[in-house]
Every structure is written in C-alpha cells, then in structure tokens.
Amino acid sequence: xxxTTFSPAVPNRPRTLVIGSALxxxxxxxxxxxxxxxxxxxxxxxxxxxxxxxxxxAIRLPPGGMNMxxxxxxxxxxxWAVYSVINNDRIHSYLAMAITAxxxxxxxxxxxxxxxxxxxxxDHSEATTFLFVIVGAHMAMVLVGVFWLGLLLLRxxxxxxxxxxxDLVSAAALYWYAAVAVYMVIWxxxxxxx
Amino acid sequence: xxxxxxxTTRTGGVVPTALEAAVTTTDHLRIGRAWLAxxxxxxxxxxxxxxxxxxxxxxxxxxxxxxxxxxxxxxxxAYRVGLVLLVxxxxxxxxxxxxxxxxxxxxxxxFPRAAAxxxxxxxxxxxxxxxxxxxxxxxxxxxAVSRTDALALTLLGLLMVIGGICCATVCILTTIVxxxxxxxxxxxxxxxxxxxxxxxxxxxxxxxxLAANTVLIYVDxxxxxxVAFGVEDTxxxxxxxxxxxxxxxxxxxPLVGIAGDIVPVAARRRHGNHRALLxxxxxxxxxSFGAYAxxxxxxxxxxxxxxxxxxxxxxxxxxxLLVLVGLVDVLRRGVGSRRTRMPAPLxxxxxxxxxxxxxxxxxxxxxVAPLDLLDRSTTGAQFTFTIGAALLAAxxxxxxxxxxIVGRVVPQGFGLASALAVAVGIVLIAVPDTIxxxxxxxxxxxxxxxxxxxxxxxxxxLNTVALVGSAHLxxxxxxxxxxxxLRLRGARSLADPWGGHTLExxxxxxxxxxxxxxxxxTVEAGA
Numbered sequence: 001x002x003x004t005t006f007s008p009a010v011p012n013r014p015r016t017l018v019i020g021s022a023l024x025x026x027x028x029x030x031x032x033x034x035x036x037x038x039x040x041x042x043x044x045x046x047x048x049x050x051x052x053x054x055x056x057x058a059i060r061l062p063p064g065g066m067n068m069x070x071x072x073x074x075x076x077x078x079x080w081a082v083y084s085v086i087n088n089d090r091i092h093s094y095l096a097m098a099i100t101a102x103x104x105x106x107x108x109x110x111x112x113x114x115x116x117x118x119x120x121x122x123d124h125s126e127a128t129t130f131l132f133v134i135v136g137a138h139m140a141m142v143l144v145g146v147f148w149l150g151l152l153l154l155r156x157x158x159x160x161x162x163x164x165x166x167d168l169v170s171a172a173a174l175y176w177y178a179a180v181a182v183y184m185v186i187w188x189x190x191x192x193x194x
Numbered sequence: 195x196x197x198x199x200x201x202t203t204r205t206g207g208v209v210p211t212a213l214e215a216a217v218t219t220t221d222h223l224r225i226g227r228a229w230l231a232x233x234x235x236x237x238x239x240x241x242x243x244x245x246x247x248x249x250x251x252x253x254x255x256x257x258x259x260x261x262x263x264x265x266x267x268x269x270x271x272a273y274r275v276g277l278v279l280l281v282x283x284x285x286x287x288x289x290x291x292x293x294x295x296x297x298x299x300x301x302x303x304x305f306p307r308a309a310a311x312x313x314x315x316x317x318x319x320x321x322x323x324x325x326x327x328x329x330x331x332x333x334x335x336x337x338a339v340s341r342t343d344a345l346a347l348t349l350l351g352l353l354m355v356i357g358g359i360c361c362a363t364v365c366i367l368t369t370i371v372x373x374x375x376x377x378x379x380x381x382x383x384x385x386x387x388x389x390x391x392x393x394x395x396x397x398x399x400x401x402x403x404l405a406a407n408t409v410l411i412y413v414d415x416x417x418x419x420x421v422a423f424g425v426e427d428t429x430x431x432x433x434x435x436x437x438x439x440x441x442x443x444x445x446x447x448p449l450v451g452i453a454g455d456i457v458p459v460a461a462r463r464r465h466g467n468h469r470a471l472l473x474x475x476x477x478x479x480x481x482s483f484g485a486y487a488x489x490x491x492x493x494x495x496x497x498x499x500x501x502x503x504x505x506x507x508x509x510x511x512x513x514x515l516l517v518l519v520g521l522v523d524v525l526r527r528g529v530g531s532r533r534t535r536m537p538a539p540l541x542x543x544x545x546x547x548x549x550x551x552x553x554x555x556x557x558x559x560x561x562v563a564p565l566d567l568l569d570r571s572t573t574g575a576q577f578t579f580t581i582g583a584a585l586l587a588a589x590x591x592x593x594x595x596x597x598x599i600v601g602r603v604v605p606q607g608f609g610l611a612s613a614l615a616v617a618v619g620i621v622l623i624a625v626p627d628t629i630x631x632x633x634x635x636x637x638x639x640x641x642x643x644x645x646x647x648x649x650x651x652x653x654x655x656l657n658t659v660a661l662v663g664s665a666h667l668x669x670x671x672x673x674x675x676x677x678x679x680l681r682l683r684g685a686r687s688l689a690d691p692w693g694g695h696t697l698e699x700x701x702x703x704x705x706x707x708x709x710x711x712x713x714x715x716t717v718e719a720g721a
Contacts, residue, residue, distance in 0.1 A: 015372060016304050016305070016368055016372045016373065019368050019371050019372045020304065020305055020308075020364055020365070020368040020372075023363075023364045023367050023368060023371075023398060024360075024364050026398060026399065027360050027364070027398045027399070027401075027402045028402065030398070030399045030400070030402040030403055030485075031402035031403070031405055031406050032406075033402075033403065034402065034403030034404075034405075034406035034407065034485060035406045035409075035410070037403075037486075038406070038407075038410070038488075038491055041491050041493055042491070044493065045493045048493075121418070122413070122417050122418075123414070123417040123418045123419050123420070123421050124421075125421060126421055126422040126423075129410065129413060129414050129417070129421060129422065129423065130410070132413065133409055133410055133413050136413075137409065
C-alpha cells in the first residue's frame with residue numbers, strides 16, 4: 001500500500017522575481033554609476049588642466065552609434081517579448097526574445113571588432129583604463145543578459161513562459177533595459193563627448 | 195528536528211551527512227548559522243591583527259613585531275577591512291537571513307539557493323582576502339613592496355566578498371518587500387527587519403561602488419604597468435571611504451533595529467511611536483550613504499571640507515540621540531511600572547546605541563576643519579565606537595534570537611560577560627585614540643615618531659591603554675565564540691523565552707528544513 005505525501009503550499013508572493021531582479025539591477029546600475037562618476041570627474045580634471053584625455057582619433061563615433069542603435073532596437077524587441085508573453089502569443093515571444101538575444105550578440109561582436117581595430121593599449125593612460133573597464137563591464141552585463149534570454153527561450157519552448165507565469169520575462173526585460181540605459185551613458189559620455 | 199515530507203521524497207529517503215547538509219542546504223536558519231559562525235571566527239582573526247598593531251604602536255622606533263612599516267600597514271588595513279566586510283556585515287546578514295523571514299511571516303527566505311550562493315561566494319572571497327593579506331598582498335603599502343599577484347588575490351577576494359554580501363542582501367530585501375505575510379504592511383514590520391531593509395538598501399547602492407573602485411584597481415594593477423589606480427601606494431586611499439565616516443554608519447545600522455526589538459519586549463512596554471523610529475532609522479540610513487566621499491578623487495575643494503559632508507556629519511548626531519531617547523523612554527516606562535528582570539541583551543543593545551552615538555559625535559568633530567582631526571587617530575576612535583557598537587549589538591542579537599536560530603539555550607551570564615569585555619575593550623581603545631587624535635597622533639602611525647605625529651609625552655601612556663583595550667576585545671570575542679559552542683551543546687529551547695510580541699516568536703523552535711528552490715514552483719508528490 002502506498003502513502004501519499006504532500007509538498008508545502010506554494011506561498012502567494014507578489015512578483016518576487018521582478019522585485020529581486022530590480023534590486024540586483026539597482027546594484028549593477030550603482031556599479032556603473034560609480035565608474036561613470038570617477039570617469040567624468042577625472043575627465044573634467046584633465047580638461048581643466050588642458051591635458052589630452054583620449055589620443056586624437058582613437059574614439060570614433062560610427063561604431064558607438066551602431067551599437068547604440070542596436071541596443072535601442074533591442075529594447076523595443078524586448079518590450080515586444082514581454083507584450084507577447086502577456087498575451088500568450090508564443091510564436092511572437094520566441095521571435096522577439098531570439099531577435100533581442102541576437103542583437104546583444106551583434107553588439108558584443110561589434111565592440112570586440114572595434115577594440116581590436118583601434119588597438120589602443122589598456123595601459124596607455126588613465127582614460128584608456130577607464131574605457132576598457134567601463135566597456136568591458138558593460139559587455140559582461142550584456143553577456144549575462146544574452147544567457148538569461150537563452151534560458152527564457154528554452155522555457156518558452158517548454159511552454160513555461162505564459163501570461164500567468166511571466167515574471168522571469170519581466171525581470172529579464174528590466175535587466176535588459178538597464179543594460180540599454182548604461183550603454184546610452186557610454187555612448188553620450190565616451191563616444192560623443194570623448 | 196523534523197523534515198517535511200517533500201524533503202524526504204526529494205532525497206529518496208537517503209539522509210545526508212552533516213557536511214553534505216551544511217554545504218548543500220538552502221534552509222535559511224542553517225545559512226544564517228553559517229554566516230554567524232564564519233563571522234565569529236574571522237572576528238578573532240581580525241582582532242589578532244588589531245592586537246599586533248597595538249603592540250607595535252607601543253614602540254614605533256624598534257618595529258619589533260612587524261619589522262617594517264609596510265607589514266604594519268598591511269595588518270592595520272586588514273584589521274579595518276576584516277572587521278567591516280568579514281565580521282560585522284556578515285554577522286548582520288546571518289542574523290537577518292535567519293530571523294527576518296520569521297519576523298515578516300515568510301515560510302523561508304526568498305531565493306534560498308541564491309542566499310546559499312551568496313554565503314559560499316562570500317566565504318571563498320573571505321579566504322582569498324585573508325590569504326592575500328597574509329602572503330604580502332593586502333590593499334597596497336606606503337613603500338609599494340607588495341607582491342602583485344598577492345595584491346590581485348586580495349582584490350579578487352574583496353570583489354567576491356562584496357558580490358556574496360550583495361547576493362545575500364537581495365534575497366533578504368526581497369523577502370521583506372515581497373515575502374511579508376498578508377496584512378503586514380511596511381509600517382508594521384518589526385524594527386530589525388526594517389533596519390535591515392534600510393541598511394541593506396544602502397549596502398546595495400554603495401558596495402557596488404566599492405566594487406567599481408576595486409575593478410579599476412585590479413585591471414590597472416594586472417595590466418602591463420599600472421598607470422593610475424593600480425599604483426600600490428594609492429590603493430588604500432581609493433578604498434578607504436568605505437571604512438570611515440559616513441559609510442561606517444550604514445554597516446552598523448541594523449543595531450538600531452536590534453535594540454528596537456529587544457527593548458520593548460524586555461521592558462514589557464511598547465514603543466511610544468513605532469513609526470517615528472522607522473522614520474529615524476530611514477533618515478540615519480540616507481545620511482550614511484558614503485560612496486560620494488572619495489577623497490582620492492578630489493577635484494577643487496576637498497570633498498571632506500564640502501558642505502554636504504559637514505552637514506551630514508552633524509545631522510546624524512541628533513537622529514541617533516532621538517533613537518536612544520526613544521529606547522530609554524520605553525525602558526523608563528517599563529521599569530518604572532513593575533519590577534522586571536532585565537535580560538542581558540537589553541543592556542548590550544542599549545549600550546550599542548550609546549556607542550553609536552559616541553561614534554557619530556566623533557564623526558561630527560572630525561568634520562570641523564579647524565580641529566584638523568580628519569587624518570588623526572580620532573578616525574580610528576570613530577571606527578572603533580561605530581563598528582564596536584555594531585559588534586556589541588550583534589552579540590546582543592545572537593543572545594536574543596540564538597534560541598530561535600539554533601534551537602538550544604545557553605547561559606546568558608557567560609554571553610553577557612563576553613560582551614561586557616568587548617564593551618570595555620571598545621572604550622579602552624576609542625577614548626585614548628580620541629585624546630591622542632587631539633594631541634596630534636596620526637590615524638596610521640607609520641614606522642617612526644615623526645610620521646606618527648607623536649608629540650612625545652602622554653601618547654605612549656594612551657597607546658598602552660589602547661593595547662589593554664585590544665586585549666579585552668580579543669578576550670570578549672573568544673568568549674562569544676565559546677558561547678556559540680556552548681549553545682550547540684545546550685538544552686532544547688522554549689518556544690518564546692522572552693514573551694516576545696513579534697511574529698518570529700509565534701513559530702516553533704523545532705526546525706522545519708523546508709527547501710524552497712528558486713524555480714521549482716511545484717514539487718512532485720510521492721506515491
């Protein structure tokens with residue numbers, strides 16, 4: 001004779017994944033906030049003393065602009081993914097998440113190509129150290145986002161990303177928007193302002 | 195100890211060994227105990243470093259203990275980093291991991307696997323950090339004689355320590371924000387949970403900034419040649435903001451919640467105004483945000499002479515004073531109305547708020563430019579008062595909630611004696627350092643009397659007193675460790691030994707090892 005055991009009741013917790021993700025993302029944003037604060041203060045100091053920040057011609061706008069456009073578009077496709085999941089539209093959610101992930105990979109690819117192309121040594125100056133640390137940390141952030149999207153795609157294929165169970169997609173979207181916002185500051189502060 | 199049916203089903207009836215259970219657990223009580231035990235062990239290690247520095251300070255001309263100023267600096271900085279990131283914060287995280295879910299009526303901590311991951315990342319990082327300090331690494335030296343690989347190891351360890359603390363903090367904060375029981379809004383959460391919510395939020399927005407500093411240093415240090423941030427004698431300057439005013443208050447903040455939860459239960463009187471205490475705690479938290487005060491990146495007017503730094507230093511004093519007045523008022527009403535026996539944690543928690551007040555007063559004095567105390571030993575005194583207060587509150591907290599966390603009792607007298615030894619040690623270190631600071635003694639004394647700013651007479655006697663204080667601290671810490679061991683062997687505890695009114699006391703002390711994985715929304719029922 002077999003006996004039946006029951007698991008504890010699943011607690012009714014409001015959107016823990018979204019809240020946890022928001023808290024973790026705020027920590028990530030503060031990491032970049034700290035880097036940007038140091039970057040801009042040292043840059044302002046260098047400018048005030050009239051010393052060179054980046055070597056002439058080292059930072060070019062087109063690659064940065066392309067990356068910004070890619071990230072901006074990926075924010076739209078990410079919103080599309082959330083919308084599709086809310087509406088139980090599985091086909092469009094596959095498509096939107098896959099396109100977002102591909103855009104993330106494209107952005108990483110462009111950045112690696114660009115940094116190989118300019119061949120600026122990391123220990124050239126304080127500015128280049130900042131450049132590699134900030135851009136490198138952002139690449140790591142995007143890479144985490146791409147892995148997260150890959151996990152979501154697998155779950156979507158298994159039918160687990162539904163309107164009733166959409167928190168993981170919402171949490172990933174929050175993180176992805178933060179990655180886009182960070183790149184916007186990089187684009188404005190490094191590629192445009194140089 | 196009982197296990198839920200789901201656990202037995204999942205493990206297939208195989209009972210894990212104690213080691214397996216400890217390593218693989220996602221139970222918040224066990225994770226909390228792991229944080230507390232590790233913090234207590236590292237407290238002893240940090241205090242040994244502090245004691246050696248105090249011995250060296252007795253006679254700077256001979257350098258009899260360390261042999262050179264660089265080794266002295268390495269242990270001096272290890273003492274501060276260790277006390278904050280390897281002891282006080284982890285112990286508070288441990289207490290919060292164990293107690294907060296029960297206080298807010300959650301069945302367990304939210305994201306239990308992430309909470310366990312946070313502990314193990316921190317533990318590995320702590321091992322790397324300690325190893326880095328011991329093998330001639332650390333966080334730079336004045337003479338720039340450290341081994342680069344050992345420096346990199348320390349920095350890597352520091353990054354892992356920060357990562358682990360942040361990971362655990364996210365789990366605790368999410369539990370408070372999203373895991374509260376129905377009907378408990380944020381204004382009704384117990385003060386300890388609230389103080390952890392405030393302090394954790396500040397940790398979450400400041401520790402990543404410390405991580406950003408550390409990454410910059412690490413990348414520059416391990417490049418072909420350091421150009422700015424990785425230059426060895428500048429490293430400590432870039433990181434020191436996290437170990438001085440105002441950031442140290444953020445690390446000590448949960449002590450307000452510990453005292454706020456212990457005093458009304460012990461005095462049998464409710465807080466006069468619970469919401470006022472919530473607001474005061476939040477304000478202290480906001481004012482303790484210290485990531486902006488990075489003197490190493492000063493441009494123009496030094497940050498420590500700017501209005502925001504000075505105003506912040508002065509504003510925090512009345513806030514802590516109001517907290518203390520509120521607690522004393524509860525005590526007065528409680529003790530005045532009936533003869534009640536005051537438990538040990540009550541004295542310790544109130545004393546910890548008093549020490550925090552001392553720390554904030556010293557912080558305000560340091561901000562007065564004409565006194566010229568910023569780089570004097572007053573800095574060390576402020577650190578000792580503030581972090582010592584946190585340590586005392588942590589000891590009070592483990593005595594108060596220990597029955598709940600471990601499920602066993604311990605004689606309060608031994609715990610009280612240990613904590614009082616710590617309290618005496620704090621006073622014996624901080625008061626002489628305050629006086630020495632006014633007499634011109636430098637915060638880091640260096641290796642000679644000129645560098646120490648030692649005017650001669652008087653300071654030597656004060657340094658002797660501080661040495662006695664360091665010994666007291668170490669004895670107290672060892673006593674705390676022994677108290678923990680004795681508790682493991684104690685008798686089973688009562689459900690509510692204090693007659694507490696907050697939610698954690700309504701649960702049975704019998705541990706239910708309910709494993710609630712992150713993504714497994716359903717658990718298969720056995721057949």
